[in-house]
Amino acid sequence: CEFSTKTLARTGCSVCFRRYICSSPPRSQSCMSAWVIDQYGTNGVLRYTEEITAPTIKSATDVMIKVCAASLNPLDMSMRGGYGSKLLKLRRDPLSMMNNESEFPLILGRDVSGVVVDCGSEVTYVAPGDEVWASVPPWKQGSLAEFVTLSEYEVSHKPKLLSHIEAASIPYVANTALSALVNTGGLCRDSASNKRVLITGGSGGVGTFSIQLLKAWGAHVTVTCSQNAEGLVRGLGADEVVDYTAGDVAEQLEKMERFDVILDGVGGDTEQWALGLLKPWSGAKYVTLVTPLLFSMDSMGLFGGAINAGVTLHNKAIQGVLSNGVFYRWGFYAPDGPALDEVSRLVDSGKILPVVEAHFPFTQVPQAFLKLEQGHARGKTVVTVAEEDSRQADEMAQRTYTDTAETEQEMQETLKQN
Numbered sequence: 001c002e003f004s005t006k007t008l009a010r011t012g013c014s015v016c017f018r019r020y021i022c023s024s025p026p027r028s029q030s031c032m033s034a035w036v037i038d039q040y041g042t043n044g045v046l047r048y049t050e051e052i053t054a055p056t057i058k059s060a061t062d063v064m065i066k067v068c069a070a071s072l073n074p075l076d077m078s079m080r081g082g083y084g085s086k087l088l089k090l091r092r093d094p095l096s097m098m099n100n101e102s103e104f105p106l107i108l109g110r111d112v113s114g115v116v117v118d119c120g121s122e123v124t125y126v127a128p129g130d131e132v133w134a135s136v137p138p139w140k141q142g143s144l145a146e147f148v149t150l151s152e153y154e155v156s157h158k159p160k161l162l163s164h165i166e167a168a169s170i171p172y173v174a175n176t177a178l179s180a181l182v183n184t185g186g187l188c189r190d191s192a193s194n195k196r197v198l199i200t201g202g203s204g205g206v207g208t209f210s211i212q213l214l215k216a217w218g219a220h221v222t223v224t225c226s227q228n229a230e231g232l233v234r235g236l237g238a239d240e241v242v243d244y245t246a247g248d249v250a251e252q253l254e255k256m257e258r259f260d261v262i263l264d265g266v267g268g269d270t271e272q273w274a275l276g277l278l279k280p281w282s283g284a285k286y287v288t289l290v291t292p293l294l295f296s297m298d299s300m301g302l303f304g305g306a307i308n309a310g311v312t313l314h315n316k317a318i319q320g321v322l323s324n325g326v327f328y329r330w331g332f333y334a335p336d337g338p339a340l341d342e343v344s345r346l347v348d349s350g351k352i353l354p355v356v357e358a359h360f361p362f363t364q365v366p367q368a369f370l371k372l373e374q375g376h377a378r379g380k381t382v383v384t385v386a387e388e389d390s391r392q393a394d395e396m397a398q399r400t401y402t403d404t405a406e407t408e409q410e411m412q413e414t415l416k417q418n
């Protein structure tokens, strides 16, 4: 081929690119650019390189994706600092864990929207050239890179209505919300209608997605957030909003009808008052996303940490059932391509909108992390990885969430139209 690997990657010439990857390219041609970390720490550990080995198709069900856009989640910040390193290292490669080999360089980034460039021999659901989106499990190399390889099960067709930048804001929070609400909270499209659901931390990534999903399923949604996020969450469909900065949040919520499910994205002392807000003896569930499992394993070792976390969960679950017959549970992210197919349909039918608060070019990944560190998220922070998307990025800059009242009106109009 007359083009360099990089040009091929950027022009999406999947046939030529495929030949390059599969014919054992010379070292320089199998490299890609990425942001990596070589040790755990603060933002200074992020390093840009064009010399990291590009992923390849290793299994018959692998799908290799050219990344157009990625996004950041609180987990990226935590993983940069070493959070979950023991369990994730074991999950990545048990052998290297036993041999005490290094897990570095690591690539962060848990969302991808991009184009398939190569597939294993058994892949049937997608083909080179397809536009896809996916969440990247934390035990795999992330999406702050030119290419990422996932299994076919983890990948889904990108919603047609979204740009890559918009699409990259959804998969990780969607897979987390669906896992927590469906697998752990027992809700689903057919059973959620008229169920009363409370979401704490409704203005962040998981919250803004969950509100829209639950409204699309017909649930009644109450949200806690800061006063200045009320317009945003109401615009996404929240029925009732409680400003946690305006006095005792538990007191305000106690005046309301009891809930069937609580999705807690805040943690801390929330669980001390939240369980009392559930309908007693009715199968109501409290699901928290803020769990001590990985922290325990980091500090006490894999075995000790697992036992400690298991005992904590068991005691709290028993306490919940004994005190007023409610279920206390921990919710976790789970990769799930088929679940994203369902989300894709909801997005294309206008029931779910992306909430992109800020986006950064690939050259400014450390700045994107700094934005994340400031907290007070209002949706998601996205990174444009491929150059083709830079024009879309400029257009997005005009549409980025800046004014709450305007956004609320726009979102309500769009959701009403659908």
Ligand SMILES: NC(=O)C1=CN([C@@H]2O[C@H](COP(=O)(O)OP(=O)(O)OC[C@H]3O[C@@H](n4cnc5c(N)ncnc54)[C@H](OP(=O)(O)O)[C@@H]3O)[C@@H](O)[C@H]2O)C=CC1
Residues within 6 Å of the ligand: 073, 074, 075, 173, 176, 200, 201, 202, 203, 204, 205, 206, 207, 224, 225, 226, 244, 265, 266, 288, 289, 290, 291, 331, 332, 333, 375, 376, 377, 378, 379
């Ligand atoms: N267990 C798992 O597998 C997963 C766990 N998580 C965890 O879930 C949590 C939520 O994730 P995500 O939505 O991505 O996080 P974000 O950082 O995107 O959002 C957090 C939101 O909570 C708001 N907030 C902070 N304090 C409170 C409070 N006391 N009451 C109400 N709202 C508050 C923040 O805004 P403001 O401060 O302005 O009020 C912000 O909008 C995180 O802790 C994350 O680590 C996420 C994914 C998977």
